[in-house]
Amino acid sequence: MKRDECTPQEEWVLAQLEEGKWAHLRIYANGEQDKCRLTAAFLEALLTDGIEDFKPHRKGLRITGAVVAQALDLENAEVAHIVFLDNFKFEKEVNCRDVRFARHLGLNNCQFSQKADFQRVHVQGNVFLRNAVFQGPLDFCGDDIGGQFNADGAQFQSEKEKADFNGLKVGRDAVFSGTVFQGPLDFRGADIGRQFNAEGAQFQSEKEKANFNGLKVGRDAVFRGTVFQGPLDFVSADIGEQFNAEGAQFQSEKEKADFNGLKVGQDAFFDDAIFQGPVDFVSADIGRQFSAEGAQFRSEKEKANFNGLKVGRSAVFRGTVFQGPVDFVSADIGRQFIAEGAQFQNEKEKANFNGLKVGRDAFFKDAIFQGPVDFVSADIGEQFSARRAEFKSSDEAIFEALKVGGPVFFEGAEFCGPVDLNHAHFANLLMGGKPIPELNLEHTRIDRELRIWGTEIDRLKARNLVVQGAVLLNQVAIKEEADLRYVRFQTLDLLKVRWPKQQDKVRLEGLTYRAISAGDKSEDPVKLLAWLDHARFHSQPYRQLESCWQQHGEQDWGDEAFLRMKKREAREKPLRIGLWAWTWFLIGLAGYGRKPFRPVLWMLGLICLSFFAFGNPEDMVAKKTSTQAVYANPALTGLYGEKDKILEEKGWEHYSWFWYTIDLMLPVDLEVAKYYEPKYILAWWYARGLPLVGWIIIAALAASLTGLFELKGHIREH
Numbered sequence: 260m261k262r263d264e265c266t267p268q269e270e271w272v273l274a275q276l277e278e279g280k281w282a283h284l285r286i287y288a289n290g291e292q293d294k295c296r297l298t299a300a301f302l303e304a305l306l307t308d309g310i311e312d313f314k315p316h317r318k319g320l321r322i323t324g325a326v327v328a329q330a331l332d333l334e335n336a337e338v339a340h341i342v343f344l345d346n347f348k349f350e351k352e353v354n355c356r357d358v359r360f361a362r363h364l365g366l367n368n369c370q371f372s373q374k375a376d377f378q379r380v381h382v383q384g385n386v387f388l389r390n391a392v393f394q395g396p397l398d399f400c401g402d403d404i405g406g407q408f409n410a411d412g413a414q415f416q417s418e419k420e421k422a423d424f425n426g427l428k429v430g431r432d433a434v435f436s437g438t439v440f441q442g443p444l445d446f447r448g449a450d451i452g453r454q455f456n457a458e459g460a461q462f463q464s465e466k467e468k469a470n471f472n473g474l475k476v477g478r479d480a481v482f483r484g485t486v487f488q489g490p491l492d493f494v495s496a497d498i499g500e501q502f503n504a505e506g507a508q509f510q511s512e513k514e515k516a517d518f519n520g521l522k523v524g525q526d527a528f529f530d531d532a533i534f535q536g537p538v539d540f541v542s543a544d545i546g547r548q549f550s551a552e553g554a555q556f557r558s559e560k561e562k563a564n565f566n567g568l569k570v571g572r573s574a575v576f577r578g579t580v581f582q583g584p585v586d587f588v589s590a591d592i593g594r595q596f597i598a599e600g601a602q603f604q605n606e607k608e609k610a611n612f613n614g615l616k617v618g619r620d621a622f623f624k625d626a627i628f629q630g631p632v633d634f635v636s637a638d639i640g641e642q643f644s645a646r647r648a649e650f651k652s653s654d655e656a657i658f659e660a661l662k663v664g665g666p667v668f669f670e671g672a673e674f675c676g677p678v679d680l681n682h683a684h685f686a687n688l689l690m691g692g693k694p695i696p697e698l699n700l701e702h703t704r705i706d707r708e709l710r711i712w713g714t715e716i717d718r719l720k721a722r723n724l725v726v727q728g729a730v731l732l733n734q735v736a737i738k739e740e741a742d743l744r745y746v747r748f749q750t751l752d753l754l755k756v757r758w759p760k761q762q763d764k765v766r767l768e769g770l771t772y773r774a775i776s777a778g779d780k781s782e783d784p785v786k787l788l789a790w791l792d793h794a795r796f797h798s799q800p801y802r803q804l805e806s807c808w809q810q811h812g813e814q815d816w817g818d819e820a821f822l823r824m825k826k827r828e829a830r831e832k833p834l835r836i837g838l839w840a841w842t843w844f845l846i847g848l849a850g851y852g853r854k855p856f857r858p859v860l861w862m863l864g865l866i867c868l869s870f871f872a873f874g875n876p877e878d879m880v881a882k883k884t885s886t887q888a889v890y891a892n893p894a895l896t897g898l899y900g901e902k903d904k905i906l907e908e909k910g911w912e913h914y915s916w917f918w919y920t921i922d923l924m925l926p927v928d929l930e931v932a933k934y935y936e937p938k939y940i941l942a943w944w945y946a947r948g949l950p951l952v953g954w955i956i957i958a959a960l961a962a963s964l965t966g967l968f969e970l971k972g973h974i975r976e977h
Contacts, residue, residue, distance in 0.1 A: 260304035262312050268294045269301045272322055279316035285324035285346075292326070299329035299351075306338045315340055319362065326350070333358050341384075344369065352395075355380055363406070366391055374420075377402060388413050396420035400445075402427050409434040418442045418464065424449055435460050443467035449474050456481040465489045465511060471496050482507050490514030493521050502527040509534045512558060518543050529554050537561035540568050550575040558583045559605060565590050576601050584608030587615050596621040603628045606652065612637050623648050632656045641665040643685075649673045658683055677718075690714070691735075700724045711735055721746055722766075730772075732756045745769030753786075754778045758793055768797035775807055784816045788823050796831045798824055862924065865952065869920035872942040876916075879935045924953025 265273065268287060275282040288294035304310045305320060319341025330351040336358045343365035353371055356378045363384035373395040380399070385406040391413045400423045402408075408429045415422040418441050427433070427449040435457040442464050449455075455476045462469040465488050474480070474496040482504040489511050502523045509516040512535045521527075521543040529551040536558050543549075549570045556563040559582050568574070568590040576598040583605050596617045603610040606629045615621075615637040623645040631654040642665040650656045653676040661667075661683040669678075669690035677697035680688075684704045691712035700721040707728040718740040729750045736757040744766045751772045758765050777786035791800050801824030808817040873879065922932035923946060937943045 260300065260310050262310060265301060265310075266296075266298070269297060272297070273305075273310070273313050276315050276320055276322075277313070279318040280321075282322040283324055284322065288324075295324055295326050297322075297325045297327055299327055299331045302327060302331060302344075303333060303336070306333060306340075306342060307336050308339065319343065321345075322347075330354070337361070338364075341365075343367070343387075348372070349375070352376070357381075360384070363387070371395065371397070374398075379403075382406075385409065390414075392416060393422065397422045399423065399427050400425045404429045407431045407434065410438055411435070412437045414439045414441075415444070416441050421445055421467075426450075432456065439463065440469065444469045446471045446474050448472075451476045451480075453477050454479045454481065457485055458483040459485060461486045461488075462491070463488050466514075468492055468514075473497075479503065486510065487516065491516045493518045495520040496522070498523045498527075500525045504528065504532055505530045507532045509536065509538070512536045513561075515539055515561075520544075526550070533557065534563065538563045540565045542567040543569070545570045545574075547572045548575065549573070551579050552577045553579065555580045556582060556585070562586055562608075567591075573597060580604065581610070585610050587612045589614040590616070592617045594619045598622065598626050599624045601626045603630065603632075606630045609633050614638075620644070628652065628656070630654070634658045634661050636660045637662070639663040639665075642668075644668040645672050647671040647673075650678075651675050655679050661685075681720075691733075719743075740764045742766045743770050746771070748772040750774040750776075752776050752778075753790070758790065762793060763795050765794035767791065767794045767800040770800055771803055772807060774811065775804065784819060788820060791820075792823065792827065796827055798828065801827070862953070865924065865949065866917070866920055869923075869945075869949070870916060872945050873916040873919050873937065878938050878942065880938050920949070923949040926954050 262270070262273065268284060271287055272282040272284070284295045284297075321341075321343040323343075323345040325344070325346075326348045328350045330353070331349060332354045334354050334356045336355075338358065338360045339362070341362040342360065343363070345365060345367045347366070347369045349369065350372050352374045354376050356376050358377075358380050360380070360382040363386070364382050365387040367387050367389040368391065369388075370392045371394060374397075375393055375395065376398045378398045379401040381403045383405045386404050386408045388410040389412055391410065393413070393415045395417055397415060397417075397420075402424075404427070408427070409432070411434055413435070415438070421443045422440055422445070424444075424446045425448060427446065429450070430452045432454040433449075433451045433456070436459055438457065438460045440460070440462045444462060444464075444467075447470055449471075451474070455474070456479075458481050460482070462485070468490040469487055470492045472492045472494045474493065476497070477499045479501040480496075480498045480503070482502075484506045485504065486508045487510060491509060491514075494517055496518075498521070500523075502521070505528050507529070509532070515537045516534055517539045519539045519541045521540065523544070524546045526548045527543075527545045527550070531553045532551065532555075534554070534556045538556060541564055543565075545568070547570075549568070550573075552575050554576070556579070561583055563581055563583065563585045566586050566588045568587065570591070571593045573595040574590070574592045574597070578600045579598065580602045581604065585603060588611055590612075592615070594617075596615070599622050601623070603626070609631045610628055611633045613633050613635045615634065617638070618640045620642040621637075621639045621644070624647060626645065626648045628649065629651045631652050632650060635657055636659070639662065641663075643661070643663045646668050648669070650673065655677040656674060657679045659679050659681050661680065663683075663685045666687035666689060667685045669688075671692040672690065673693045674695050677699065678695055679699045680703050681699045681701040682703065683700075686706045687708045687710075688705050689708075689710045691710070691714040694715040695717070697718040698716050698720065700719075702723045703721075703725070705724075705726040705728070709726045709730045710733075712731070712733040712735065715736045715738060717738050719737050720740070720742045722742050722744045724743070724746045726748045729752065730748045731752045731754070733752075733754040735755075737759055739759055741758055741764065746769070749772065751774070753775075754777070775783075775787060777783050777790070787804060791804065794800065801820050805817040805820040805824075808814075808820060918929065919932050919935055922929040932946075937946050
């Protein structure tokens with residue numbers, strides 16, 4: 260293009276550029292709009308060094324305020340200079356496809372009335388589109404920007420046509436702060452070297468997707484305060500350091516905010532963000548911290564899905580509100596899961612933490628769960644705390660097979676439905692302060708301490724519970740059912756515990772422990788035996804208590820437990836008359852072997868009674884003479900005294916009521932009783948029964964002293 264073919268304003272522009280100045284056309288035009296017009300041919304020649312006798316200044320081509328009425332076609336051009344075309348208005352299509360800019364390209368405050376095609380543009384330096392307005396379709400697909408791509412405050416106004424940045428490559432930062440996108444947007448596969456900044460940007464299309472699928476950012480992606488009115492796709496995006504969406508708003512109630520497979524090298528921040536619809540963080544991988552503190556997930560029907568979320572350090576949901584279902588199934592958190600003060604407000608849908616894995620601590624202090632809760636098979640490395648948490652649903656709060664390496668705290672937690680901790684495994688469990696409708700600890704294992712205090716439990720199900728350390732029930736009222744069958748404790752302290760009124764609802768068979776107390780040691784026998792008496796009968800709890808007391812040197816208490824068991828055993832089967840009578844007979848005779856010298860007292864009593872039956876020789880009838888007795892048993896010679904001789908002289912045979920009684924009672928023959936018999940009928944029958952009674956007493960004494968007293972048979976237990 261020859262220079263003399265240029266319009267006056269174009270010649271003026273050339274002169275300004277030769278001097279290294281900005282060409283401010285609006286100043287030149289002084290209000291005359293026609294003087295602001297530049298032809299497309301002039302711009303094409305200017306940018307490609309096609310104007311004769313024109314050598315631009317090293318500061319580049321800098322023009323502002325122009326209007327270009329014709330279509331601009333720079334396809335495949337090579338531009339060697341710095342180019343700043345600010346405040347331009349392009350009334351027709353702009354085609355910069357495959358253009359190579361050796362330096363910078365600036366189009367700040369420009370207006371593109373129709374299509375702007377920058378497809379596969381290569382810029383060695385920076386691209387500036389600050390406050391630019393694109394009224395038609397825009398295509399930056401496949402661009403390669405060596406430095407920065409800056410579109411702060413730009414507006415992409417087409418509601419139907421796409422703003423296409425698919426495959427955009429930027430060496431440093433891509434800046435879209437405050438940018439407005441009214442239509443569909445495509446950043447799929449874009450590769451940003453350092454930072455992607457869309458702070459305060461607005462993605463206004465309610466139907467069309469803001470698509471960042473596969474976006475790669477070397478350092479940070481910033482969406483602080485950004486508004487997304489429609490669907491959003493960050494599937495498989497890869498952010499090198501931080502993803503920041505603090506205060507962002509995801510306003511679509513039906514379309515998904517999709518972060519499935521999102522990968523962030525360090526931290527992801529969604530603090531105070533608002534999600535109106537479904538959210539998907541399935542299999543997202545966050546290197547350090549995931550924080551959604553104070554965020555709101557407002558959809559009552561659509562799920563906030565964190566299934567398989569992986570976080571290297573902490574996941575923070577402090578004060579977060581979930582109005583719909585939430586899914587943390589199989590999420591893997593390296594250190595801490597913090598949901599203190601979080602609210603799970605959906606009354607019907609589940610807050611699902613099934614299979615959640617946390618390396619250290621899980622905090623749910625002061626959290627509120629309005630609906631069902633599922634922590635089945637969750638694995639917490641150190642501590643699980645739900646102090647003062649509120650579980651409002653009448654449905655079961657399920658912690659089945661929950662595994663916690665350290666203590667579990669439910670102190671002050673409120674449960675409106677059953678609590679299921681069966682098959683769980685903790686180091687410690689501490690709970691109390693609020694009523695619990697049902698507590699299920701069946702097959703649960705606690706390595707150290709179980710402490711339940713200050714609470715009412717309607718139903719306690721703890722069959723096969725194992726506690727390796729101490730168990731403390733303090734000021735606990737169990738109202739309807741207490742099942743402690745086959746429970747194993749090290750120590751058991753029962754302080755002011757109230758049990759169900761119905762005996763059949765207290766099951767203690769199989770309960771074992773090494774030490775047990777009911778508070779004041781002096782009251783242990785009374786309180787603990789009353790506890791066993793109030794339970795459904797089984798001999799094992801009494802034997803366990805007996806064994807425990809014996810091991811601690813309390814033999815008398817152990818004996819009392821045994822006797823209480825035998826008395827209870829007889830009472831439980833009153834129709835079995837033989838067993839009933841035999842039991843009470845042995846208790847009376849020798850304390851069922853636990854009062855070994857009681858048979859001696861019975862024997863002494865019988866001897867005393869025998870004095871009245873056999874003490875008067877005149878009431879006895881001689882079978883043989885005493886002399887014959889002596890000849891028959893010369894050993895008796897020394898037993899005679901003066902009284903015997905006097906009796907013989909009077910015609911009485913030798914006689915001793917004491918040896919007569921002893922001979923009747925002992926199971927050996929002293930050859931005394933066979934020579935005499937009572938004269939009167941009552942004494943005669945007494946003499947006939949005395950050997951049987953004596954033999955029983957002697958057998959009871961022997962069995963008591965040798966420990967062979969207890970019967971092998973027991974009544975059948977249910």
